[in-house]
Amino acid sequence: MSDITITERQAGDVTILDLDGKVTIGEGSVALRTAIRRVLGEGKNKILLNLGGVGYIDSSGIGELVSSFTAVNKEGGTLKLLNLTQKIQDLLAITKLLTVFDVYEDEAAALASYN
Amino acid sequence: MNTQEIKLPSRIESVDAAAEAADDFAKKCGCGDECVYALDLAIRESVANAVKHGNKFDETKEVEISFEEFDNVIEIRVRDFGTGFSVADVPDPTDPENLLKSNGRGILFMNSFMDEVKWENPPGGGLRVKMRKKL
Numbered sequence: 001m002s003d004i005t006i007t008e009r010q011a012g013d014v015t016i017l018d019l020d021g022k023v024t025i026g027e028g029s030v031a032l033r034t035a036i037r038r039v040l041g042e043g044k045n046k047i048l049l050n051l052g053g054v055g056y057i058d059s060s061g062i063g064e065l066v067s068s069f070t071a072v073n074k075e076g077g078t079l080k081l082l083n084l085t086q087k088i089q090d091l092l093a094i095t096k097l098l099t100v101f102d103v104y105e106d107e108a109a110a111l112a113s114y115n
Numbered sequence: 116m117n118t119q120e121i122k123l124p125s126r127i128e129s130v131d132a133a134a135e136a137a138d139d140f141a142k143k144c145g146c147g148d149e150c151v152y153a154l155d156l157a158i159r160e161s162v163a164n165a166v167k168h169g170n171k172f173d174e175t176k177e178v179e180i181s182f183e184e185f186d187n188v189i190e191i192r193v194r195d196f197g198t199g200f201s202v203a204d205v206p207d208p209t210d211p212e213n214l215l216k217s218n219g220r221g222i223l224f225m226n227s228f229m230d231e232v233k234w235e236n237p238p239g240g241g242l243r244v245k246m247r248k249k250l
Contacts, residue, residue, distance in 0.1 A: 025163050026127045058159050059220040067217040087152070094227050095220055096209040 004028045004054075006035045014114050015044045016082075016107075020053035023061030032061070036068045036079075045077020046114050050107070052083030062091055069101065078102075082110050117144055117184040122177045123162070125170035125195075133162040133180055137191065140182040144189055146250060153228040153248055154189060160221035161193040161244050169195025169242055187250045188230075194243040202234050 004021035017035055022028050039047060049068070054061075065081075072079040080102040084092070092098045104110035119140055123129035137158040141151045162178055170176040176196040183190045208219045225232050231247040 024159065025130055058156065058163075059218070059224050060163065062220055063217040066215055070215055091224070094209075094223065096214060100214055 004031050006031055008035070008039070011048075011111050012114075013044075014046045014048055014111055015039050016048045016050055018050045018053065022056040023054055023064060024056065024058045025060035029060045029064040032064045032068065036071055040071065040075050040077070045072055045075045047072055047077065047079045048082050048107075048110055048114075049079065050082045051085065051088055054085060054088060057088055057091065062095060062097065065101070066097065078114065080104060080110055080113065082107060117182070119182045121180050123180065124174050125166045125172055125176050125178060126174060127163075127166065129166060129178060130159050130162050133158050133178070133193075136180070137182065140184075141189065144184045144250065146189070150189075150248060150250060154191065157225045157229050157232075157246050157248075158191055158193065160224050161191070161246065164221055164244075165193055165195035165197075165242075168200065169197035171197060184250075189248050189250065191246045191248075192243055193246075194237060194241055196239075196241040199236055199240070199242045 004019060004023060004027065007018040009016040009018065023032055069079045082104050084103060092101065102113065104113065121136055123132055134155050137154045138151055141154045146154065165178045166172060170178065179194040181192045202222060205222055206213050206219060208216065208223055213219065225246060229246040229248050233245045235243045235245060237243045
């Protein structure tokens, strides 16, 4: 069984991916990569990653967030992050990636930012 | 003094196995949640490095791990049997030109969450990282 579940929702032209579980080396990172590729393949390039259910992430998972960000940018889209746990926020601060990602605590505010 | 040694094959699944062993050891030593998290993250990153960059997924080579608790300190050693590398040559992942690279952050996490991290070239080859965390 995979360590992560990714559920897709649509809010207007923004695709929200709700992640629940661990984003770590192996299955977790691969599942995120696969989901992002699938969504981009469907022509959707406004993506909001809801990380509120991610209890654990390692450097591979952080790397996958960065890869997702650059993959979406290449398609002319925007990837933003929602509901960071304290641990993820700490890791993004250590890696200075908080300067890269657009981060939101409120879903409505995150969705409004795409307009 | 508590000690434990394990040897794991060079495959990604060993990262989870090592983390489970570290969690069990840490709890046995009375580590709090923050300490357990730090050890878990550090061992995941070090074992992933040993499997990927050290042993290069060669399953004829093992990853040797030891846990030791003494003087209110937990020491973890992780050894691979690869050709080794110079940690000083690893690019700084927080440098603006490296921010969008998809890898290279594991050593940063180990240094950030452990109190002491030392790299050694043991007799017989490979690379060993020795990490300490105060309880």
